[in-house]
Amino acid sequence: MRVSAVSLSILGLVSQALAIDPLVVKGSKWFNKNTGDQFFIKGVDYQPDITSTSEYRDPLADESGCTRDLPFLKDLGVNAIRVYQTEAYGDHDNCMQMLSKAGIYVMLDLSTPLESINRDSPSYDADLLGYFQSKVDAFSKYDNVFAFLAGNEVVNAANNTNSAAFVKASLRDIKAYIKSKGLSIPVGYAAADVADIRWQLQSYFDCESTDEQADFMGVNLYEWCGDSATFESSGYADIVKNFTSWDVPAVLTEYGCNAIKPRTFPEVATIYGSDMTGTFSGGFVYEYVEESNEYGLVSVSGNTGKKTADYDNFKKALAAVNPKGVSMSSYTPSGKEQSCPEVSKDNDWLASSTLPPTPSNATCECMMSTLSCISKITEVPTDTTKLNQFGKDVSSVFGTVCGSISCGDVTADGESGTYGKYSFCNTVQRVSWVMNAWYLHQRGVDGSCDFNGFATTTKPSLNSDSTCSDQKDSDSGSGGSSNGSSNGGSSKDSDGSSSSASTMTALSVGAAAIAVCAAVF
Numbered sequence: 271m272r273v274s275a276v277s278l279s280i281l282g283l284v285s286q287a288l289a290i291d292p293l294v295v296k297g298s299k300w301f302n303k304n305t306g307d308q309f310f311i312k313g314v315d316y317q318p319d320i321t322s323t324s325e326y327r328d329p330l331a332d333e334s335g336c337t338r339d340l341p342f343l344k345d346l347g348v349n350a351i352r353v354y355q356t357e358a359y360g361d362h363d364n365c366m367q368m369l370s371k372a373g374i375y376v377m378l379d380l381s382t383p384l385e386s387i388n389r390d391s392p393s394y395d396a397d398l399l400g401y402f403q404s405k406v407d408a409f410s411k412y413d414n415v416f417a418f419l420a421g422n423e424v425v426n427a428a429n430n431t432n433s434a435a436f437v438k439a440s441l442r443d444i445k446a447y448i449k450s451k452g453l454s455i456p457v458g459y460a461a462a463d464v465a466d467i468r469w470q471l472q473s474y475f476d477c478e479s480t481d482e483q484a485d486f487m488g489v490n491l492y493e494w495c496g497d498s499a500t501f502e503s504s505g506y507a508d509i510v511k512n513f514t515s516w517d518v519p520a521v522l523t524e525y526g527c528n529a530i531k532p533r534t535f536p537e538v539a540t541i542y543g544s545d546m547t548g549t550f551s552g553g554f555v556y557e558y559v560e561e562s563n564e565y566g567l568v569s570v571s572g573n574t575g576k577k578t579a580d581y582d583n584f585k586k587a588l589a590a591v592n593p594k595g596v597s598m599s600s601y602t603p604s605g606k607e608q609s610c611p612e613v614s615k616d617n618d619w620l621a622s623s624t625l626p627p628t629p630s631n632a633t634c635e636c637m638m639s640t641l642s643c644i645s646k647i648t649e650v651p652t653d654t655t656k657l658n659q660f661g662k663d664v665s666s667v668f669g670t671v672c673g674s675i676s677c678g679d680v681t682a683d684g685e686s687g688t689y690g691k692y693s694f695c696n697t698v699q700r701v702s703w704v705m706n707a708w709y710l711h712q713r714g715v716d717g718s719c720d721f722n723g724f725a726t727t728t729k730p731s732l733n734s735d736s737t738c739s740d741q742k743d744s745d746s747g748s749g750g751s752s753n754g755s756s757n758g759g760s761s762k763d764s765d766g767s768s769s770s771a772s773t774m775t776a777l778s779v780g781a782a783a784i785a786v787c788a789a790v791f
């Protein structure tokens with residue numbers, strides 16, 4: 271019988287055949303929801319630099335870049351990409367549909383170098399939550415977005431582990447938002463490859479209330495170097511052993527090593543072989559595009575791409591694997607959540623299991639309306655020079671005032687788990703609170719609301735802040751109505767400075783307001 275394309279499309283079979291299968295997490299494994307087969311991520315980290323002069327990079331809004339790269343991705347045989355940096359305001363339809371049609375899933379980082387927790391002076395505010403929400407709004411509509419990451423390598427040393435409390439709070443809140451939208455896209459965190467804090471960090475993201483826990487564990491791992499290394503000698507075996515009986519999936523959000531070149535990717539056979547398939551759901555090789563750190567599979571220039579020496583080696587290694595999983599129906603999860611790591615210097619862990627509160631713009635706006643002395647600058651500057659000056663001015667206000675009077679209401683301490691009631695307000699709001707506190711402390715004497723021209727007096731519209739803490743944002747996902755307009759992602763101009771690091775572990779404007787680009791590890 272001859273079946274015409276027309277009759278197929280009338281029956282809806284054509285579009286059905288083209289749609290990518292939804293994935294679902296059960297216990298510590300990913301499954302194809304339609305077939306019930308276990309899903310293994312055969313991925314590559316994907317972040318071609320579309321405009322090397324811009325800090326705002328978004329390869330999923332670059333149709334010609336996607337068109338250039340799709341044939342390579344298909345040829346490599348990958349079924350997923352991890353994309354680090356995107357912006358909510360871009361038009362992602364073409365790239366996302368192209369990838370979906372090719373059967374390629376996307377794991378998307380919500381944070382960017384400019385919109386994330388600052389490990390050196392961690393704070394978490396409603397601006398960051400709103401930014402994450404706008405990303406979810408922009409990308410959750412695509413059928414191939416199967417996971418989000420709430421942070422990448424924010425914590426990278428024992429002395430900044432306190433920042434984990436802020437990252438985990440943002441993860442908790444974006445999970446609540448996703449749930450409030452009726453979606454079920456898992457949210458994880460990609461951990462840096464730092465042995466002394468590895469286990470504390472993984473446990474921390476899997477302890478206490480499930481509403482706060484990461485839905486999967488992202489592990490960035492660079493330990494397996496060259497053909498003479500083995501599962502045991504590379505250290506992979508110890509890490510894998512520790513994830514046995516874990517209750518959520520573990521995935522290598524970055525893996526590789528280029529100490530020995532050309533890279534032959536011997537670890538690929540193990541990642542998708544019997545030593546690891548019971549524990550890990552595959553991973554993403556670092557990385558697609560060739561950069562100065564020389565991890566790339568493809569060198570791109572304009573609309574052309576050229577295979578590097580490593581390309582065929584990776585393709586061959588991936589083609590040789592055939593991971594055997596279990597079926598969703600025959601699998602009964604038996605994993606257990608972890609207990610929180612002890613908070614102590616001896617344990618190299620300084621993040622309390624008590625997390626910062628959910629930020630609320632309404633609370634902060636209410637507080638602002640009670641102040642008599644506020645910052646003249648009403649928005650954090652995006653221009654780097656102005657931003658740096660602003661950061662210095664803010665630090666100076668905190669330094670001058672908070673030595674003599676308590677700034678507990680606007681400060682947060684992730685180590686002790688103590689968070690002031692306005693600690694989640696943005697930098698402008700918090701510095702205004704401090705200026706006002708000083709002004710009141712000085713009983714409004716001349717010059718006490720000036721701070722070298724940074725402050726100005728104003729007439730408060732509310733005479734008490736006693737009800738401010740009760741005010742919640744309707745769109746926060748934690749109570750209130752779950753509908754609301756998308757924040758749309760504020761459209762920001764690039765400041766023209768160049769960002770050469772590949773993966774920038776990013777820093778928001780904290781008290782120090784210093785934007786630092788950290789190289790990949």
Ligand SMILES: *[C@@H]1O[C@H](CO)[C@@H](O)[C@H](O)[C@H]1NC(C)=O
Nearest residue numbers: 396397399400401631743757
């Ligand atoms: C808070 O307000 C800022 C500024 O209007 C906005 O960008 C952000 O998305 C808001 N956050 C939330 C959680 O609504």
Ligand SMILES: *[C@@H]1O[C@H](CO)[C@@H](O)[C@H](O)[C@H]1NC(C)=O
Nearest residue numbers: 390426427428429430464466
């Ligand atoms: C934190 O520790 C790292 C090494 O792990 C060190 O390089 C850095 O200077 C330390 N920072 C502070 C503020 O002590």
Ligand SMILES: *[C@@H]1O[C@H](CO)[C@@H](O)[C@H](O)[C@H]1NC(C)=O
Nearest residue numbers: 465468469505508509510512
């Ligand atoms: C495995 O977990 C134990 C604690 O249960 C920890 O002491 C050890 O360092 C971990 N090993 C690795 C390789 O992370």
Ligand SMILES: *[C@@H]1O[C@H](CO)[C@@H](O)[C@H](O)[C@H]1NC(C)=O
Nearest residue numbers: 450451452751752753754755
């Ligand atoms: C809220 O969202 C739900 C699901 O997206 C939708 O069905 C409902 O109509 C929305 N309600 C309002 C008041 O917009």
